Amino acid sequence: MTGGDAVRGSQWVVLSGGPPELPRVQRLPEGTVADAARLILAFYGRHQRFVRTAETELVEGRTVPVFRFDYSTKIAE
Numbered sequence: 491m492t493g494g495d496a497v498r499g500s501q502w503v504v505l506s507g508g509p510p511e512l513p514r515v516q517r518l519p520e521g522t523v524a525d526a527a528r529l530i531l532a533f534y535g536r537h538q539r540f541v542r543t544a545e546t547e548l549v550e551g552r553t554v555p556v557f558r559f560d561y562s563t564k565i566a567e
Contacts, residue, residue, distance in 0.1 A: 503529065504547045507559030508538050515549055529557045536562045 501518045512533055529540040540557035547554050 502549060502552065502554045504549065504554050504556045505540060505559065506543070506556055508540065508562075509533060512538065515554070528560075532565060535565055537565055538562045 503516050503518060505512060505514055505516055512531070516531070518529075527542050529542070531538045531540070539560045539562060541560045543556045543558050545556040547556055
């Protein structure tokens, strides 16, 4: 990712699809890599899986990658 994708050490992404309760713009936890081909977020007992698209969006003056919902799986206990 370029420096424009990082905000004070944190990375932001835009999510397309997925559960409607999941915020569309997400700040990823420190150490999460947003420029990977996939992104997995734990949300209400499920792993929500997203794939990177070639798209980007402008969020508060920053270029942010867009990830499209792929599928979800139940978190194993």
